[in-house]
Amino acid sequence: MSVRKSHRDWKIPRDEFLKRFKANYQDPYFDKFKDTIDELAEVSYKVYLEARKSPKTQKAGEGYQDPDYELSHDWIEAKKAILKAQKEFEEGEEQILLISASHRNDHTCPGEISKSFRLLEIAQGILEEEKVKFETLDLSELSHEYGKKIHPCKACVSTAMPLCHWPCSCYPNYALGQVQDWMNDIYPMWVRAHGIMIITPVYWHQSPSALKLMMDRLVCADGGNPDPTSTKGKDPEMAKKLELQGWDYPRHLKGRCFSLVVHGDTIGVDDAKSALSDWLEEMELIPTGNFGEIGRYIGYFEPYATSHEALDEDKKMQEEVRNATRNLIISIRAQKKQQLHSFIPDLKDPRPK
Secondary structure (H helix, E strand, O other), X not given: OOOOOOOOOOOOOHHHHHHHHHHHHOOHHHXXXXXXXXXXXXXXXXXXXXXXXXXXXXXXXXXXXXXXXXXXXXXXXXXXXXXXXXXXXXXXXXXXXXXEOOOOOOOOOOOOOOHHHHHHHHHHHHHHHOOOEEEEEEOOHHHHOOOOEOOOOOOHHHOOHHHOEOOOOOOOEHHHXXXXXXXXXXXXXXXXXXXXXXXXXXXXXXXXXXXXXXXXXXXXXXXXXXXXXXXOOXXXXXXXXXXXXXXOOOEOOOOOEEEEEEEEOOOOHHHHHXXXXXXXXXXXXXXXXXXXXXXXXXXXXXXXXXXXXXXXXXXXXXXXXXXXXXXXXXXXXXXXXXXXXXXXXXXXXXOOX
16 A cells, blocks of 8 residues: 655746736726735745645544644534534434525526526425425525635545545635635535435536535545544545545435436436436435436427526426425435335326326
8 A cells, every 4th residue: 555646846836826816806996905915925825835724723622533633723613513413403303405506696697597596496485385494505606606615626535535524624725725615514504404405407418517516525424534633634644544444434414315306408317317316325315216306308409598488387397396395305204204115105296107
């Protein structure tokens, strides 16, 4: 066993760093602050060279393998939020997480809401009728909210599973400017939920990039290491040894039910739906059957300009989304009673054939 290294220099030249830093301040409004920006740029370059990823830390304390190891303040707060959410999951009333995965909304370039968001509102209406608690996660906020980001997974898992921490410890990385990561808010939403409903369009035969970013960053929820002190942070050699001793792959989201609504306009719906379902089942979330996984075309090969009108006319799909929501509620309640394997929901199929 060895840790493979490249010989590439990770540092970019000072001039390139300063160019990228100052690119955030192109508006003429900032011209009168030029000296201040120049000073900040130089300080930021020094932080970059010293790789000051987590400048604020504290001792891990009781409950960790190495209580004296210095853990990031950010990670500690993220872990607290997850533990609180897990307690709510175990002790609280049933709750559903509704996710709209489209990038489109009317607060940015397209100037119009997405069909995914409209379908989410249909699902939300059923939850309100049934008086079921829910949270909504609108991934289009990445495209229009200032500073909101989901940074990419760095593939720690592929070095060794224990190197992937639960929650993710790769971010924030202040030295690289990798901050304002949304995932520390998103992890507790998944943990709190007894059921997850993902409503997504198909982009180029696949899931939208915002959804895929979230999916990749949820890898730490499936086998992730809840104790970064056991690997001294990001020590790959320690993580490899720990994995080879026999890693137990804790399933941090196991037992939650899921439902899928995947829609497109030309091709790719079935493949995208199958990939999402396989991913969720691999994390040991529970599928909710035919009523719970919908793949449909809206305005098949018709103009984009009339796609909302096509959805207006597709009453059967609207009812299928309602049924998927009802079915998710039924599944959660059956799962709580340990009866999920033994029932078929009493729902009327709007497309019997």
